Amino acid sequence: MSTEHTSPSSGLLDRLNIRNTNxxxxxxxxxxxxxxxxxxxxxxxxAVRSRWVALAITAILLAINIPxxxxxxxxxxxxxxxxxxxxxxxxxxxxxxxxxxxxxxxxILLMVFAMLYPNPLFDNxxxxxxxxxxxxFKYFYIFLxxxxxxxxxxxxxxxxxxxxxxWLLGMLAILFLGTTDPGLTQRLTDAVNGDxxxxxxxDPSEVRVWARIEExxxxxxxAAILAVNSFRMNKLLLAQASATRERTNLxxxxxxxxxxxxxxxxxxxxxxxxxxxxxxxxxxxGFTRLAETASPNEVVDxxxxxxxxxxxxxxxxxxxxDKYLGDGVMVTFGTPETGPDDATNALTCADELIVAxxxxxxxxxxxxxxxxxxxxxxxxxxxxxxxxGTERRLEYAxxxxxVNVASRLEEMTRSLxxxxxxxxxxxxxxxxxxxxxQSLLNSYTKQQTQQDVRGRxxxxxVWTR
Numbered sequence: 001m002s003t004e005h006t007s008p009s010s011g012l013l014d015r016l017n018i019r020n021t022n023x024x025x026x027x028x029x030x031x032x033x034x035x036x037x038x039x040x041x042x043x044x045x046x047a048v049r050s051r052w053v054a055l056a057i058t059a060i061l062l063a064i065n066i067p068x069x070x071x072x073x074x075x076x077x078x079x080x081x082x083x084x085x086x087x088x089x090x091x092x093x094x095x096x097x098x099x100x101x102x103x104x105x106x107x108i109l110l111m112v113f114a115m116l117y118p119n120p121l122f123d124n125x126x127x128x129x130x131x132x133x134x135x136x137f138k139y140f141y142i143f144l145x146x147x148x149x150x151x152x153x154x155x156x157x158x159x160x161x162x163x164x165x166x167w168l169l170g171m172l173a174i175l176f177l178g179t180t181d182p183g184l185t186q187r188l189t190d191a192v193n194g195d196x197x198x199x200x201x202x203d204p205s206e207v208r209v210w211a212r213i214e215e216x217x218x219x220x221x222x223a224a225i226l227a228v229n230s231f232r233m234n235k236l237l238l239a240q241a242s243a244t245r246e247r248t249n250l251x252x253x254x255x256x257x258x259x260x261x262x263x264x265x266x267x268x269x270x271x272x273x274x275x276x277x278x279x280x281x282x283x284x285x286g287f288t289r290l291a292e293t294a295s296p297n298e299v300v301d302x303x304x305x306x307x308x309x310x311x312x313x314x315x316x317x318x319x320x321x322d323k324y325l326g327d328g329v330m331v332t333f334g335t336p337e338t339g340p341d342d343a344t345n346a347l348t349c350a351d352e353l354i355v356a357x358x359x360x361x362x363x364x365x366x367x368x369x370x371x372x373x374x375x376x377x378x379x380x381x382x383x384x385x386x387x388x389g390t391e392r393r394l395e396y397a398x399x400x401x402x403v404n405v406a407s408r409l410e411e412m413t414r415s416l417x418x419x420x421x422x423x424x425x426x427x428x429x430x431x432x433x434x435x436x437x438q439s440l441l442n443s444y445t446k447q448q449t450q451q452d453v454r455g456r457x458x459x460x461x462v463w464t465r
Contacts, residue, residue: 040150044092047150051085054142070121077114081107092150104147104159108166111140116170128178130204137167137215144223153230160223164216171212180205272386277334278346278378278426279398279406280319282310282353285373285414287327302372303327309356317349322398328410332398335385343380343429347440350376350420354465357419375419377410380426401456408453409462416447416464424461 055078062074084107091100115136118128140163147159185205192198200206284290284306291299310329314321318339322330331349334342353376361371381402388397409421422444431437443465450459 040092044089044150047146048085048089050146050149051143052082054146055082058139070119073119073121074114077110080110084110088150101155104151104155105162107143108159108162111143111163112166112170115139116174125179125181127180127184127205128174129180129207131174132208132212133204137219140219141222144219144226148226148230151230153227153234156230157223157227160220160227163223164220167212167216171207171209175207175209178207272384274382274400275334275338275385276380276382277332277338277398277402278342278380278429279383279403280331280333280346280350280376280378281325281328281407281410282331283325283328283375283410285375290370290372305360306372306374309360310353313349313353313356316352317345319345319349330398330403332383335398341433343426344433344437344440346378346380346426347422347430350378350422350465351440351443354419373419375410375413377406377408377412377421378426379406379409379423380429381405405453405456405460408455411454412451412462413464416451416462418464420444420465422463422465424463427463 059075059078062071062078066074084103088100088103088107091103115134116128116131118126118131144156144159144163148156151159181204185203188203192202200208290302294302306327307324307329310331311321313319314331318333318341320332320335322332322335331346333339333346333349339345353374357372357374364371379402381400383398383400383402385398388399405423409423412421413419424446427441427444427446430440434440441463444463445465446461446463451462453460
């Protein structure tokens with residue numbers, strides 16, 4: 001008889017390089033998907049709120065710099081950007097979303113249009129290249145920063161590429177199709193006495209190609225840095241999801257107060273060792289016959305209710321839910337670490353479980369159903385703890401004669417016509433642990449004769465309830 005805990009595998013999470021969009025791993029664990037979904041929603045909400053705050057501040061600054069009705073044009077564009085942000089919040093989801101990516105494209109195109117297309121409310125005939133004199137490209141950094149809050153590192157870098165492409169196209173359109181004012185250029189040339197560098201800085205018809213390229217290169221560098229940072233945050237998020245999954249796996253086997261201790265240990269199961277523990281087996285008597293007449297749903301519902309009662313009694317008494325054996329359960333007390341009350345906790349657990357089963361059977365009788373008899377066997381002794389298996393599959397096992405004897409004691413409840421059989425070594429351990437052992441043993445009777453244990457030559461003293 002053995003038990004196992006499959007070692008948690010973090011290989012899948014290590015291979016996942018998404019944060020919250022672009023790809024959805026079909027085989028990702030529920031904890032990973034839940035973490036990505038939560039991060040996506042939280043990030044998008046923060047990004048959109050940041051966008052609205054930034055747009056509101058920009059609207060105020062524009063109203064101060066342009067104290068006339070001409071500012072309405074820019075306020076309308078800002079309102080459009082705010083609306084696109086709201087749509088992005090509504091469309092955000094884990095995985096590839098063409099609708100979501102289309103909204104990001106719309107963001108960029110509207111930004112480029114707002115910065116380069118002349119305000120139709122302005123009463124002037126400035127050259128189109130004069131738009132560059134306002135140095136509006138800096139506003140793209142606000143949107144780039146907001147993108148990092150709600151999207152993957154791929155999208156962050158793609159945003160930098162798409163912005164660069166759109167800005168270059170706008171520059172080429174102005175360079176080859178934009179309006180100019182040769183007369184103004186000539187007057188400025190005369191004013192600076194032919195200083196071409198100064199003329200380039202002052203001429204509203206000048207695109208200043210290399211300055212545009214320089215600002216795009218810097219923008220791409222910043223986008224790349226932010227993408228790398230998003231990638232690092234992605235790894236931290238997945239590592240946190242992995243830790244949550246591992247803690248959940250531990251919580252399936254160990255009581256809550258033990259989970260924190262195990263989660264803080266780097267290698268709690270690697271050392272193979274001998275240790276004195278209590279092993280308890282619980283089984284439903286006559287389950288095979290019951291399963292023959294009951295429907296599949298009734299069988300599953302019964303097992304779930306039974307397992308829930310066992311789990312509650314075990315965890316309430318600091319036991320380890322070792323493994324399910326169909327209609328049976330193997331439980332240990334004193335694993336992975338021994339405690340001062342392991343034997344007492346085990347006996348208390350058995351008593352609570354018997355009381356819970358009696359209460360459950362009372363409910364079944366009231367509903368017109370047959371009673372379910374649970375049998376319990378407990379033994380105290382030395383076991384071997386450690387990982388077994390190969391590198392491809394490791395299992396944490398509890399092995400030894402103590403496990404076999406506990407299983408045989410549970411079987412012995414049939415021949416002794418009782419609910420629980422406890423070995424003498426366990427009773428002796430209880431007496432050593434607590435001075436109140438007599439109250440614990442009130443419900444137990446020591447058998448006058450030693451009992452044969454199947455498969456074992458040595459007879460054993462037992463107590464029954």
